[in-house]
Amino acid sequence: MSARIERLVTSGTFSLDGGTWDVENNVWIVGDDHEVIVIDPAHDVAAVTEAVAGRRVLAVLLTHGHDDHVRQAVAAGEALGAPVLLPAADRMLWDMVHEQAPDGVVEPDQVFEVAGTQLRALPTPGHTPGSTCYYAEDLGVVFSGDTLFKGGPGATGRSFSDFSTIIESITTRLFFLPGTTRVLTGHGDETSIGTEEPQLPEWIARGH
Numbered sequence: 001m002s003a004r005i006e007r008l009v010t011s012g013t014f015s016l017d018g019g020t021w022d023v024e025n026n027v028w029i030v031g032d033d034h035e036v037i038v039i040d041p042a043h044d045v046a047a048v049t050e051a052v053a054g055r056r057v058l059a060v061l062l063t064h065g066h067d068d069h070v071r072q073a074v075a076a077g078e079a080l081g082a083p084v085l086l087p088a089a090d091r092m093l094w095d096m097v098h099e100q101a102p103d104g105v106v107e108p109d110q111v112f113e114v115a116g117t118q119l120r121a122l123p124t125p126g127h128t129p130g131s132t133c134y135y136a137e138d139l140g141v142v143f144s145g146d147t148l149f150k151g152g153p154g155a156t157g158r159s160f161s162d163f164s165t166i167i168e169s170i171t172t173r174l175f176f177l178p179g180t181t182r183v184l185t186g187h188g189d190e191t192s193i194g195t196e197e198p199q200l201p202e203w204i205a206r207g208h
Helices: 045-052 073-080 088-095 163-174 193-206
Strands: 004-016 019-031 035-039 056-061 084-087 104-106 111-114 117-123 132-136 141-145 182-185
Touching: 004 045, 019 045, 019 182, 035 045, 035 111, 045 073, 056 073, 056 111, 073 084, 084 088, 117 163, 163 193
Parallel strands: 035 056, 056 084, 084 104, 141 182
Antiparallel strands: 004 019, 019 035, 111 117, 117 132, 132 141
């Protein structure tokens, strides 16, 4: 059986720079009936565990270190019996939430294999220094975390973020993917590379 993608939406909060906001996060599960990789197990460990449904979890991959994405990562890793891997440049954000270290780091262009498919880690700094997308070429998808959404790049108005950097990341790493590539985001609805690329001049003009 070939790999498939499952989406779970969980609810909670995101806090940074003294503010707290209610958010809904997309948790992505990639694999088959036997083994999976979980991307960003936000907010609700019980719901994530239920969705995994006893399958072997090869890894918990994080797209970046904001607390809505990582606060439950340690508990999820323990519940699922899987290593939690964080892009190294976001360790300072992780350390705001956790006293213990993640189980490992995600290296640039590192490849993770699950159920006959590969996820390649694409460094896309800007939303955070370590923001990383995961590209599955044979599935025609990229898991964009909070780097690219339907209608524009992720927010860059908070600590450790930079607008020009996220634009460069999107332009040089994501817009080189085929236009038909589905963009499976950290929050909200999916989009595609071909839908978003023509909007780049508008994003630059508005500055966010």
